[in-house]
Amino acid sequence: MPEHRFGELPPGTGFRWRGQTWTKTSPLLARSGETAEPVLVPRSARVVCLEPGQEPGTPRTLQLPLTALEALQQELAALVEALPLEPDLTRDTLETMRHHFHDLITQNDT
Helix, strand or coil: CCEEEHHHCCCCCEEEECCEEEEECCCCEEEECCCCCCEECCCCCEEEECCHHHCCCCCCCCHHHHHHHHHHHHHHHHHHHCCCCCHHHHHHHHHHHHHHHHHHHHHHHC
C-alpha cells in the first residue's frame, strides 16, 4: 500500500508506523493497539494507510467521523478525570456533547 503523510489521514484511519499498527485519533495523536496512551505523531511522518476506503482524497464515510468522535470523547474523559471538577457533572456534559455531535454527523450524512 502507498505511503502518505500522517497529516493527510482523516481521524479514525488505521495505519502502520515504526513497525506497529496505529489508529489516528486526532490531527496530531494516534493510539497503538499495544499502548493505552495516545502518542504525538509528526504531521510529516510517512505512514502506510491500512484501510483503502480511508486514503487521503477519498470521501469520508459516516463511520470515520463517528469513530473520531468516540476517540475524542475517550481522550476528553481521561483528561477530565485529572481535573479538580465535579466528575458526574463533567461526564454528563461530555455525554450530552457526544450525543449532540453524533446527531449532527448522522443528519448530515443522509
